[in-house]
Amino acid sequence: MHPLESGTLITCLLRFKGFGFVFFLLHAQNFVDRTQESLELERELPFVISFDAADGMRFAGVVSLHTINTHNHCAEIGYWMHPSMRGQGIATTAAKMITNLGITSIGFRRIEGVVDTDNIASQKLLIKAGFEREGVLKKKVTREDGSQIDMVVLAATSDTWKEMES
Numbered sequence: 817m818h819p820l821e822s823g824t825l826i827t828c829l830l831r832f833k834g835f836g837f838v839f840f841l842l843h844a845q846n847f848v849d850r851t852q853e854s855l856e857l858e859r860e861l862p863f864v865i866s867f868d869a870a871d872g873m874r875f876a877g878v879v880s881l882h883t884i885n886t887h888n889h890c891a892e893i894g895y896w897m898h899p900s901m902r903g904q905g906i907a908t909t910a911a912k913m914i915t916n917l918g919i920t921s922i923g924f925r926r927i928e929g930v931v932d933t934d935n936i937a938s939q940k941l942l943i944k945a946g947f948e949r950e951g952v953l954k955k956k957v958t959r960e961d962g963s964q965i966d967m968v969v970l971a972a973t974s975d976t977w978k979e980m981e982s
């Protein structure tokens with residue numbers, strides 16, 4: 817994982833032929849712009865996930881700790897993998913690494929994942945990374961189509977987190 821720097825993500829994204837160029841350039845620029853502000857305000861800690869493939873380092877996705885609350889020593893985890901890089905366990909490793917950094921180095925006492933009940937891949941990923949399923953938040957999120965959906969909460973806490981070996 818690499819800390820996100822201005823320009824890095826855009827460069828990585830443009831290496832992917834599968835992306836729609838215009839949408840993703842604007843999307844990436846917006847993401848990077850917001851990232852700088854989030855870092856300054858200690859709101860979000862974002863990383864690029866890269867993968868050491870046979871033909872060199874490849875951009876695989878992004879992972880971050882967001883919704884940071886320094887008073888309560890809490891943050892929320894978020895991630896997105898490029899479709900061509902899914903299903904290889906890279907996202908699980910990245911989630912484990914950022915959670916380990918958050919709990920053992922930064923000092924968060926709770927890192928939570930709030931996941932759409934339909935998003936089985938994301939729930940499996942967090943369980944495999946060491947999170948515990950805590951329950952369901954009913955009617956938590958309004959989708960674009962207007963439906964009100966439940967979300968599953970999973971968390972890793974400083975009491976139970978097993979430090980990763982380096």
Ligand SMILES: CC(C)(COP(=O)(O)OP(=O)(O)OC[C@H]1O[C@@H](n2cnc3c(N)ncnc32)[C@H](O)[C@@H]1OP(=O)(O)O)[C@@H](O)C(=O)NCCC(=O)NCCS
Nearest residue numbers: 895896897902903904905906907908931936937938940941
């Ligand atoms: C969620 C996401 C990051 C998972 O990425 P991934 O590369 O498949 O993750 P991993 O390879 O580490 O696999 C995680 C687990 O999910 C499982 N999985 C992957 N896709 C799945 C699917 N469509 N249905 C059910 N399980 C699935 C994997 O098999 C693995 O479990 P296992 O090890 O027990 O077999 C990816 O699907 C994604 O980017 N989705 C869009 C963004 C998103 O949903 N972000 C999370 C918001 S809470």
